[in-house]
Amino acid sequence: MFDFKKDYKILNIDIAETRTGKAMAKLNLKSADSDNVLNAVIWQESLNNIDKSILKPGNTVRVFDGSYNTQYNNLSINDIRLVKEAKNGLDQQERTNFFNKILEEVESFQEENLKATILQFLFENADKIKTAPAATKLHHNYLGGLLQHISECIDIAKANISVIPTTINQDLVIAGCIMHDIGKIFEYSLNEETFAISKNKDFQKVWINHIQWGFCWANKNGLSELAHIIASHHGIREWNALVEPMTNEAVLVHQVDMISSRLGLIQVDQLESNNQLSRG
Numbered sequence: 542m543f544d545f546k547k548d549y550k551i552l553n554i555d556i557a558e559t560r561t562g563k564a565m566a567k568l569n570l571k572s573a574d575s576d577n578v579l580n581a582v583i584w585q586e587s588l589n590n591i592d593k594s595i596l597k598p599g600n601t602v603r604v605f606d607g608s609y610n611t612q613y614n615n616l617s618i619n620d621i622r623l624v625k626e627a628k629n630g631l632d633q634q635e636r637t638n639f640f641n642k643i644l645e646e647v648e649s650f651q652e653e654n655l656k657a658t659i660l661q662f663l664f665e666n667a668d669k670i671k672t673a674p675a676a677t678k679l680h681h682n683y684l685g686g687l688l689q690h691i692s693e694c695i696d697i698a699k700a701n702i703s704v705i706p707t708t709i710n711q712d713l714v715i716a717g718c719i720m721h722d723i724g725k726i727f728e729y730s731l732n733e734e735t736f737a738i739s740k741n742k743d744f745q746k747v748w749i750n751h752i753q754w755g756f757c758w759a760n761k762n763g764l765s766e767l768a769h770i771i772a773s774h775h776g777i778r779e780w781n782a783l784v785e786p787m788t789n790e791a792v793l794v795h796q797v798d799m800i801s802s803r804l805g806l807i808q809v810d811q812l813e814s815n816n817q818l819s820r821g
């Protein structure tokens with residue numbers, strides 16, 4: 542059922558062409574109090590009069606004019622307006638805070654080569670690091686998602702190191718938290734207008750994935766222990782690990798990566814309800 546008095550969330554949207562070459566938009570809408578997904582369409586004549594920037598997944602909208610076909614649960618929209626804009630990721634201040642937190646961690650490292658190499662990389666790639674998502678679909682797939690994921694990994698690792706009786710090189714673990722997925726800044730592209738995330742074709746022509754990129758980067762810079770952490774952070778070969786974790790630090794980074802990617806603030810919707818947690 543459709544109700545003109547209710548707000549609806551845009552689940553997804555596809556701008557397509559009709560057979561006669563006219564533009565049209567196909568949308569899936571859902572109200573907060575029902576699991577029913579409504580199919581809606583906006584034909585070119587109406588689309589021309591609508592602010593297309595509001596037609597984004599996650600946005601809450603209200604349909605002001607249209608016709609609803611009960612039999613097919615299909616809505617033709619003539620006028621649609623924005624009620625609430627979706628959060629597309631971390632805002633600029635949150636991203637700056639996370640980036641500075643990571644810099645502080647690296648600046649406290651004891652080992653000079655580890656510290657200098659990572660700091661140089663962070664400064665040279667700051668813009669990409671501050672916007673990259675951590676995945677296309679499964680977790681932290683939003684603007685600044687990689688920073689959020691790194692920050693969660695650092696916090697979870699420190700909490701664990703404080704109670705683990707085995708000797709652990711904390712700097713190496715933190716370096717692993719920061720660099721294990723860093724190849725994703727080249728592997729994925731985030732469109733900053735539509736917030737759509739795709740795999741970067743140019744990257745795919747040269748590299749297998751972010752793991753192989755990070756492994757090569759670390760070895761090239763004489764950081765072989767970090768290279769092993771990156772190579773093994775997915776844990777098992779079936780999950781694309783180049784090798785299984787063989788050091789205490791690699792075991793820990795694999796585990797904190799699993800925790801953050803499954804139990805962290807993995808969906809953009811969670812950011813608003815966990816606002817204070819997302820500030821790092």
Ligand SMILES: [Fe+2]
Pocket residue numbers: 721722751774775
């Ligand atoms: Fe990864």
Ligand SMILES: [Fe+2]
Pocket residue numbers: 690721722798802
């Ligand atoms: Fe990760």
